[in-house]
Each structure stands twice: as C-alpha cells, then as structure tokens.
Amino acid sequence: MSTLPKKARVVIVGGGVIGCSVAYHLTKQGWEDVVLLERKQLTSGTTWHAAGLIAQLRATANMTKLAKYSQELYGALEEETGVATGFKRCGSITVALTEERKEEIYRQAAMARAFGVEVEEISNERVAEMYPHLNIEDVKGAVYLPKDGQGDPANIALALAKGARQRGGLVKERIKVTGMTKDGRKVTGVDWVSDDGSESGHIECDMVVNCAGMWGHEVGKMSGTNVPLHACEHFYIVTEAIDGLTQLPVLRVPDECAYYKEDAGKMLLGAFEPTSKPWAMDGIPDTFEFDQLPEDFDHFEPILENACNRMPMLAEAGIHTFFNGPESFTPDDAYHLGLAPEMDNVWVAAGFNSIGIQSAGGAGMALAQWMEAGEKPFDLGDVDISRMHPFQGNKQYLFERSKETLGLLYADHFPYRQKATARGVRRTPFHHHLLEQGAVMGELGGWERANWFANEGQAREYQYSWKRQNWFENSAAEHKAVRENVGMYDMSSFGKIRVEGRDAEAFLNYVCGANMSVPTGKIVYTQFLNSRAGIEADVTVTRLSETVYLVVTPAITRLADQTWMRRHVGDFNVVVTDVTAGEAVLAVMGPNARDLLAKVSPNDFSNDTNPFGTAQEIELGMGLARAHRVTYVGELGWELYVPAEMAGHAFETLHEAGQDMGLKLCGMHMMDSCRIEKGFRHFGHDITCEDNVIDAGLGFAVKADKPDFIGKSAVMERKETGPKMRMVQFRLSDPELLLYHNEPIIRDGEIVGYISSGNYGHTLGAAIGMGYVPCEGEKPADVLASTYEIDVMGTRVKAEASLKPMYDPKSERVKV
Incomplete structure (x- = not known):
C-alpha cells in the first residue's frame, strides 16, 4: 500500500459507477492528485447488479440533459478505453394500462419534445410489431423513445475507472476509509485501513467526495455532513435462454410495477413494487462484497403473476436467476449531488434510486464542473444536497420513507401527489387549529402545510387525477375569497433567517441585488445572485433595527439560502441564525x-x-x-x-x-394559483441559478448603482446587451385544460421553450403558465407580435401571451 500518497487534491470515497465517473471527469478537466478509494472491489456494492437501463428522459430539462450526456459518453467510452461497455441503443417502450397513465406518458412525450429528445406516440399495432411477445389486449397507449438503450453496468464503471487512470488518477481497491480529520468547516484528511488490516494511514486532502452509495449516510456522518438515504431490497429475475429471442427495446409497464430487458437471449424482469423492503437497519455488514440478499419469492410473486399474463412466454420459460440486491433510496427519489451545506470542502454524489447507471455520466460531469468553478454549471436544484433538511438523516424517518420511495419510481406521477409515509414530523403552531377547520395537509421539507380545506362532509383526502382533482372547487372558493373579500393562511413553514451584527447592512448589500441601506421597518424584495447574475435565492429582507435584518425564504430552500450567506460572510462582522421555529x-x-x-x-x-x-x-x-x-x-x-x-x-x-x-381559511394551492395570475415568479421553477435576473424580468429588484455586490458586472453587461430570454405569462384559450409544468411553448409553429410553472387562474378563467422565450436582439413588441401555442398532451392549444401580469398589471390592488 506504499503507493498511496500522503497528500491529494481530492479523495473520492467509493468505487461504484458514480465514484468512477467523478474520477474520470475530474482527471478529464486536468486535475492531478485525484485518489479514489474503494473498500472492496470496484462495483461490488450495487453497481454490479444494476439492470443497466439507460433512458434519456427525466423530469426536468437539466436532468434530461445529464441523462443524454451519459448516453453519449457510454457510446464513446469503449473506443477511448478499450473496455466493452455493452452499450446499445435498442430503444424503449412504455405502455399505459389506464387512461390516467396514458395522459401521463403522453404529457411526458410532449415534454420530451421540448427537451429535444426523440419520441413517438405509437399504436397498439406498432407495439405488437416491435414486441411480438406482448399481450396488448388492455393497453391504452404507448410511447417509444428510439435512442434509449441498455448497457453493462460493471463494465461502464470499469471503463470510467480506466479512463481516470489513463489521465493520472489513482484508483485503489481494498482500502476502507475509517475516519476523517476536520478543522472547522473543512475536512483536512482521511484515515484508511487495508482490507486485511495489515496497513493503515492518512491522506491529507483539499476536498473529499462522498460517492459511497448505500454507505453514503455513514460516510456522511464521518465527514460531519447529512446524507439522507436508505438501502432497500430490489428484485429481478432472469429466465433461461428462450429460443428465437432476439434484441428487443427495453419495455416498461409501470401500471404493473415492471420492466423487461432482453439480454443475450434471456429475459430480465424487474420490479419497483409499491411497498418495498428497507434493508440493513442495523448497518451494512462489513464483509459485504458482491453480495445477494435472501430470496423472497412471496414478495415478488404478484409481479411475476402479472408478468406471465403480460408476456405469456414467461410462463413457459425456466427461471435461471432470482436476484435480490440492495439499492439506496433518498426521501424524495432524487439523488444527492453537490457541496454539503455543513462543510465547505465535502462534496456528495450518492443515493441514485436505481437510476445510477443512466445518471452517473452526467452527474459526474456536472459535479466535476461545479468543483472546478466553485459554482453550479447550471440549475441542479432537483438534486442539490442542500435541499435536504437535518431531520431527514434520522434513521427511523429514512426507514419509514424508503418503504414508499422505491415504488414511486413506477407509481402514477400525478400532479400534487403527496408522500404517504414518514409524515407529521414538522408541524406549525397552527397545525391542530387548521385540522379542526378541515385542512387537508400536504408535506414539503417535512413541514405539514394546509394545501386546501375540505367542506363539511367532504372526504379530507386527495383523489388524484391529471384532470381537475377533487379539491379544485375548494381551492377556487379560497382563491375567490382572497380576490374579493378576505382569506387567511399559514406561512409559518417559510424560512426565517436572522442576520445581525455591526456589518449586517454592508454584508447584505454585498449578498443581495437590492439596496439594503433602508430605514428600520422597510421590507425589500431581492435576490441573491451568483457571478453570472443567475438567481441563487428569491427572498424578502426586513430591517428590524440598525444591526438586525430578517431574511424570509421559501421553506425548502432555507438551509441552502442560509448556507449561501454563511459561505460569503468573509470578514464581515455578522451572525446568521435560523429562527424559523421562533x-x-x-x-x-x-x-x-x-x-x-x-x-x-x-x-x-x-x-x-x-x-x-x-x-x-x-x-x-x-x-x-x-x-x-x-x-x-x-x-x-x-x-x-x-x-x-x-x-x-x-x-x-x-x-x-x-x-x-366571511373570512375563509386558505391553503397553499390557493397561494400558487393567485401568484401565477399576478406573474410572481416561483423559485426553483421560474427562476433558478442559471436564469439571469434581467431575463427573469426582475431587473427592478437590482440596484446596480450601489457599490460592489455579487453578480454586479454580469447584471451590468446584460442590461447593456438586453435580455437573451424573456419571461412570458400565457393564458390558454381553452378554459378546461390544465397546465402543470414542462409543456412545450410553440412560437409561430416552432418549439422555443417550455412552461416553467403552471396552475389554474380562477379569476382569469383559464390555465396560466409562465416560461422563457428566446428574444436576443428583439424588442418586447416583437415577442408579443408572435402567435403562441402550448402543447398539452400532444395537442397544440392557442395561448394569449403577456410580458406584464395579466392580473392587476399596475399593482394597484396591493397599495390601496
């Protein structure tokens, strides 16, 4: 083990596909002194038994961009490294067995077009041609993505590791990280021991990357960081060889929780069952290496029964392998990526929720760029580790939530769908008062929040649909009360961060785009900007006294926003404190x-x-x-x-x-429908770290005439050139249709963008959407001179466009 250095620029902990990808991309950027340590053998945790499905389409534009990058990378890796990755573009088909699922997959197909992914809605006859073994009797609809594929998971990881080694990276197996030394908010080095215990040592390092997969939670604790994830059992079977079976597209039948993959003349059937089995509550055995978990045929049997009906040849085929192996799942089914909020040099790439192979290439690329620049290369809010709140590292919480999250991969992804498990953790002081009045609760970041109020005798539950849900009229009445009379709702979950000290004013003037040199009692709407004038936070700041300000943030971003401020304190004499619960x-x-x-x-x-x-x-x-x-x-x-x-x-x-x-109690759905009518931006959807504050139409909130602040030069430059994009508000011509987000925006017949957020405008009488339209070199009148349509489930619907809020454009109502 003498080949292990005493010092490294970065130590990557974990040699699964994501650890290998991070090492590959860092060395590709020219980083030297990159060391990857794997406790056993590369891929021996979960990578080796992954199914290797490689899909392009994800829930957002940037996640899709990363998945597409993974595909392109895997296609080229074999030539670069000489390691066969088994990657082939065999395409994929998803079939719907219900009308609701059909709407979901057709909406996904429309979204794919907005993201530049090749997609086709196909008939049952076409499905039967492409998948002759399939029972299509009750299939309601299907979608085909010709460029989806499959690959050999272990070899993809080994190819990435070889690519890293070829550029000077050190990849060492059978070295377990046992501890980390820390100095304040930085890890200064890692302790290691060889697998046989014969040697041990310490590596000083500038950075650590936690790529430890299902060990990520434990390694997180070692480094003083919170990495919420839990291992669950994941099942699949592989048949004996089937005569005449040739290459087929990957098939997904989410209504039966099943996926199918042809592999070397055999058929693999895997499952994401609704109630999963969490594993290793007492810790993962130290000896774990390429291990399988005990078979549980009773648990898998309902999936297999449906599969034999769906694909009758399975009833005749013998089972060659019944496999049960662990995979790690996060509380919200999105993986963890980025700089951990608790430390300033600990990075995380873990918790890939059974989509690690298709995600690893892009995630490794994005993280490497982030580490190089010190800023996110583009919006990664979906997966940024700072979205996780401290309590979500609680073991019992993770155990309860993980029972549900595995199954959510193939559950109906209805709008407004609420998690059913691990509820009731964070309650506002009004919780019981709201329940007494008929509140139906939703959950965000663990907070129980009243989303709508049921009428007397009405079921106090969500009845999900892609059409108008059972609470639609309730929320409309709440909306009407706020517009015409008076409504009251609970905002206690919103983050409250106290900034105090003799330099509070100067500090906030540096961090915020707006001018904070205001009298006591003044409230300022502002953004935290990055160096590109992208929006890192959207907040209000109230001056409470000469030396004290209160920053109010969205509930889910409180930790991220507080961390952003703390990382920019520098020499300013200020204290930044979370006072949300106070x-x-x-x-x-x-x-x-x-x-x-x-x-x-x-x-x-x-x-x-x-x-x-x-x-x-x-x-x-x-x-x-x-x-x-x-x-x-x-x-x-x-x-x-x-x-x-x-x-x-x-x-x-x-x-x-x-x-x-006639005071009416109201919920969060009302707040969202009212804000979208007024054209107010929703952070994380309408405005993100890659959206320039000028393009977002928020230039009024930036005071460029004050001394230096983060992003000032980029603001000045964009003011000079004019916006490259404009945030446009749309109203559908058909009052029955609904918008959620990601529906394509069509300008003069061409797709130019997608809806960043949508809701129903009860006062305006139709669905309202917001989204960016490219406009470089154009005047506002040019943008509005075009004809616009929105693609709703494959149908183009005419839409009215406006750059000003369609509701009360002069804001006269708020100032009466």
Missing part, C-alpha cells in the same frame, strides 16, 4: 384585510402609517405581533409574525373576528 406567521390577504385587522388591533394600518413594503410592531388581541405589509397573492394584505407561544391566541382571535365578515 415565530409563527399568518397571512391575512384580500380587499377587506385592513377591516379584519382593525377588529383585532388598535394599531393604524393606513397607507400613511403602514404603506406597502413596511413592517410595524402591533398589538393583536391580548398579544403582540409584527405586521409585514407584503403579498405573494397580489392583494392588499399583511403577513403577521407572532411569537410561537402566542400563535394559538392570534389564530383564535383573528378567526373569531372574521366570522361575520
């Missing part, structure tokens, strides 16, 4: 909001005393609160910040006072 927040919104507040507080809520964009301390009932006059729904209103211990009293006081006014 205050509950009730939003009181609507034209009669001022009247309601007057009934419960002696304070003055007039424009003279409390104009839009200011906060004041108030009495509320017998307690105290802070009233912020801001809105995310486009109406007159206040967000009331109440000390947690007074929250119950505040709710009861407001609710009782509102009874003779």
